Amino acid sequence: xxFTPATALALLQYGDSAYPAGGFAFSWxxxxxxxxxLLDSPAQLDGFIADHLGHRWQTMDRVLLRRAFIAPDLELxxxxxxxxxxxxxxxxxxxxxxxxxxxxxxxxxxxxxxxSVTYRQMVSADPRLGHLPVVQAIAYRDAGLTLDxxxxxxxxxxxxxxxxxxTRLGIVGHIEAQRSMTSARAVLAELLxxxxxxxxxxxxxxxxxxxxxxRGPSRHVRMFAT
Numbered sequence: 001x002x003f004t005p006a007t008a009l010a011l012l013q014y015g016d017s018a019y020p021a022g023g024f025a026f027s028w029x030x031x032x033x034x035x036x037x038l039l040d041s042p043a044q045l046d047g048f049i050a051d052h053l054g055h056r057w058q059t060m061d062r063v064l065l066r067r068a069f070i071a072p073d074l075e076l077x078x079x080x081x082x083x084x085x086x087x088x089x090x091x092x093x094x095x096x097x098x099x100x101x102x103x104x105x106x107x108x109x110x111x112x113x114x115x116s117v118t119y120r121q122m123v124s125a126d127p128r129l130g131h132l133p134v135v136q137a138i139a140y141r142d143a144g145l146t147l148d149x150x151x152x153x154x155x156x157x158x159x160x161x162x163x164x165x166x167t168r169l170g171i172v173g174h175i176e177a178q179r180s181m182t183s184a185r186a187v188l189a190e191l192l193x194x195x196x197x198x199x200x201x202x203x204x205x206x207x208x209x210x211x212x213x214x215r216g217p218s219r220h221v222r223m224f225a226t
Contacts, residue, residue: 001148001152001192003149007145007146007149010143010144010145010149011145011149011152011153011156014140014143014145014153014157015152015153015156015157015160017157017160017161017164019107019157020107021100021103021104021107024161024164025099025100025103025224025225026096026099026100026161026165026224026225026226027161027162027165027166027169027223027224027226028052028096028158028161028162028165028209028213028226029048029052029206029208029209029210029212029213029226030045030048030162030165030166030169030171030212030224031165031169031212031216031222031223031224031226032211032212032213032215032216032219033048033208033209033212034166034169034171035219036212036215038208038212039166039171040171041171042171042172042176042179042180045162045163045166045171045172045180046180046183046184048162048209049159049162049163049180049183049184049187050183050184050187051206051209052158052162052206052209053155053158053159053184053187053188053191054187054191055204055205055206056204056205056206056209057154057155057158057191058191058194058196059196059200059202059203059204059205060087060088060133060202060203060204061132061133061154061158061202062133062151062154062155062191062196063196063200063201063202064080064083064084064131064133064134064137064202065133065134065136065137065150065151065154066137066147066151066196067080067083067137068080068081068133068134068137068138069137069140069141069147069150070147071137074115074118074119074122074138077119077134077137077138078119078122078126078129080134081128081129081130081131081134082126082128082129083202084097084131084133084134084202085128085129085131087201087202087203087204088131089210090210090213090214091214092213092214092216092217092226093210093213093214093226094131095225095226096213096225096226097131097132097133098130098131098132099225100132101130101131101132101133101134101135101136102123102130102135104132104135104136104139105119105120105123105130105135105138105139106120107139108135108138108139108142108143111142111143113138113139113142113143114142115138115141115142116135116138116139116142119135119138133154136150136153136154137150140153140154148192151192152188152192155188155191155192156188159181159184159185159188160181163177163180163181163184164177165224166180168223169223213226
């Protein structure tokens with residue numbers, strides 16, 4: 001996986017935690033696990049990130065992103081989006097994926113992405129559409145990224161979002177956060193070296209994460225949408 005300087009700079013831009021796509025609003029289960037006393041140390045955060053990457057991102061989000069990225073037209077992209085809706089069993093995870101995807105899509109539209117502009121019209125007409133990994137495929141393709149680059153940004157923005165949430169919740173400090181991202185880099189690099197089969201069916205097995213997210217609406221006070 002080799003990138004030109006221009007692509008490397010684009011990766012820095014789109015992978016920056018300051019990119020205004022609303023990622024700061026989602027903890028993807030960290031807040032719930034922390035509230036239940038199941039995540040309260042840097043080591044546990046590292047394990048959580050590895051589980052999220054290996055048992056959800058690699059087998060679900062990455063598979064959906066790849067399908068959408070190589071789809072020859074937006075109707076097939078929409079079919080992948082509806083598949084994402086069908087295989088995301090948790091209502092709260094579906095809602096979170098929709099919210100994060102629509103936030104990213106809104107930014108891509110404002111930046112003038114032609115595919116993003118057309119796809120937002122389709123999303124407005126079908127409430128099943130707009131899942132994050134599918135929108136990532138469209139937005140990053142509009143930005144001129146290759147599939148390899150789009151996958152890298154997708155995985156890395158998940159890592160930075162999780163670490164940022166843990167930092168804001170006080171689970172780790174800023175130096176510990178950097179150590180967690182260093183550990184996550186190795187995990188993500190290993191996963192990126194293992195390309196999913198072309199016919200892979202998207203799936204995930206993160207029961208503790210799903211339960212933590214599902215319990216979110218019942219909590220009296222929360223900082224994150226998921």
